[in-house]
Amino acid sequence: MPNRVTESAQFTREEVMQAQRCHSMHAEGLRYPVTPIGMHYLLIHYDIPYVDPGAYELEVGGLVQEPLRLTLEDIKARPKVTEAVMMECAGTGRSHASPRTVFVPWFDGAIGCAEWTGTPLGPILEETGLLDGAVEVLFTGHDRGVEQGIEQDFERSLSLEEASREGVMLAYEVNGVPLPPQHGAPLRLVVPGWYGMASVKWLRSITAIAEPFDGFQQGNQYRYKRSADEKGEPVTRQRPRAMMAPPGIPSQLGRTRYVESGQKVPIEGRAWSGWGPVARVEFSADGGRSWEEAELGGRIGRFGWFGWSHEWEAHAPGEYELSCRATDAAGNTQPPDAGEPWNHGTYGINAVQRVPVVVREGGEHEHQN
């Protein structure tokens, strides 16, 4: 049963229910170097499972010499690391595309850069002694549901090389507090640089396997396909993206921004790529017809987003469309529009952000206070 796609400019009840369960980061949250607790995006395929932290055990098995059962205390007694990690859902930007897959109707907000605390995964895999036949490690969550007619636990794999990389961790805290249930309590995987589907939450087991995993969330979902019946290529690392904290004040519904004319408006934002460090960020105030170089700032930690800033001279009243785009050290950048190239799952849509702004003369509008 393939994903449904829709060309409608309207959204279904199912999509709105998804949007309310799987929420965005607020764009104004880009001002925070580390995304505050509760503001980070959430993607939950089924329900948030209840896992008793006191009774919790992680099974590490499959093609290993010494299977392990680790309690949460065992995990916490291991070497402890804290890393700011840029996370992003592979579906970010989906609602800018047409047609789009019917799942979470993300605009630009399925992002967040939190500080995750846990223990590195690599040494655990070493201690279990992977057998020669092992080619991948499978991560299985406690979350179970029926997706496109197939009942399943959420599970995804990584190659041995990816699973052992610097920064890949089993995390039990975020921003210094125990993981909240919706972020994978009591223990989740965190895979820097990859889209979020790789960072399996509510981790139940880790299994070394002899063949590349081709289960639902890897062989069917999260693939770049031109049509439903094509096998396609796996969705892996985050494509480059720059975003700005929108200036001025918003209209409530349309989210148009209002700023007063004759000002230099400081614009701040963040940029990232899973394919290399961010090399440049550009800014446009005319819908992408002309671009100016923004000032690229430092990176938050080893795996977080980069800051950037620009001063926009909002001299003349009128309507503007602000945009920004990132280019990474590998030369990848962002397309102007969401359909380039379109894919069936509407994954990895990294078209430039477009922020409508009205520059107005002071005093020309109705106000209450």
Added chain:
Amino acid sequence: MPNRVTESAQFTREEVMQAQRCHSMHAEGLRYPVTPIGMHYLLIHYDIPYVDPGAYELEVGGLVQEPLRLTLEDIKARPKVTEAVMMECAGTGRSHASPRTVFVPWFDGAIGCAEWTGTPLGPILEETGLLDGAVEVLFTGHDRGVEQGIEQDFERSLSLEEASREGVMLAYEVNGVPLPPQHGAPLRLVVPGWYGMASVKWLRSITAIAEPFDGFQQGNQYRYKRSADEKGEPVTRQRPRAMMAPPGIPSQLGRTRYVESGQKVPIEGRAWSGWGPVARVEFSADGGRSWEEAELGGRIGRFGWFGWSHEWEAHAPGEYELSCRATDAAGNTQPPDAGEPWNHGTYGINAVQRVPVVVREGGEHEHQN
């Protein structure tokens, strides 16, 4: 400019953007007596303003003998209380109604019961010495935007009696951590029993005033009106509602539940009312044609929700619709449908929750693992 309403079974882009900024509590979160951090619903009219906690000052003024300017340290040095408080948006249930107002397209999830820590408001009002002409207290937030064409700070008032009630506090922590930005940092009002619009976030000032406040969010919005041009009655306290944590496992998109036949299925939920303690909760497995008495549990704190439970005998395979309804000590209960009576802002829609469940024979479905 009145609210727009729509009869569409589909949702607009504006509504989806609202749904992603203003997120629901996950229904499975009803299992937690205190809603975990980040899972509590959010309603944000404009942007989340950035308020520097170090430079923060609350102005208390208007018709008072001694105006005050209180820093966050001043507030924290005052008597400290922690209360579990049931919060709910006045728009909960809106998307079950037709037509509905175009704002946040809530289904049932604009709820949460967190533990708020702060200082009682009443003694602060006493210390300032309210002058004889004062009839209400106005609360103004730092959040500013353009709503229905009118630029404004978010502000709402309470009568002196309501403002001085037990439980009304200026809160600076939630669930034991400093308020996150999206919940009103560094200081917000918390008004138990009322819908959430009364609990003004990012509090800038408190002003004793001589006339009942009739500004936008009180004289125009948040009123029960039969038509856009009627003045209507103010929206105040939470109407009674019971909700259940849905049993079984979900389908990803439709959120239909699946349970295996021949089981006794434990159902757990919460219930509340702003008009009095919850007196009874009933449960129905046949779409509300027949009702069984559920077991009413204790209340979480003085201002939180009540627990309830029921055992559902899911003997025969088939399709079911589970419902629950609360009745409070004042005799208020929930209507079966969202249109009874309809109001222009689609506020206070407390129709019974309806949870579709498929009871199936074990082994009759396709599964991956």
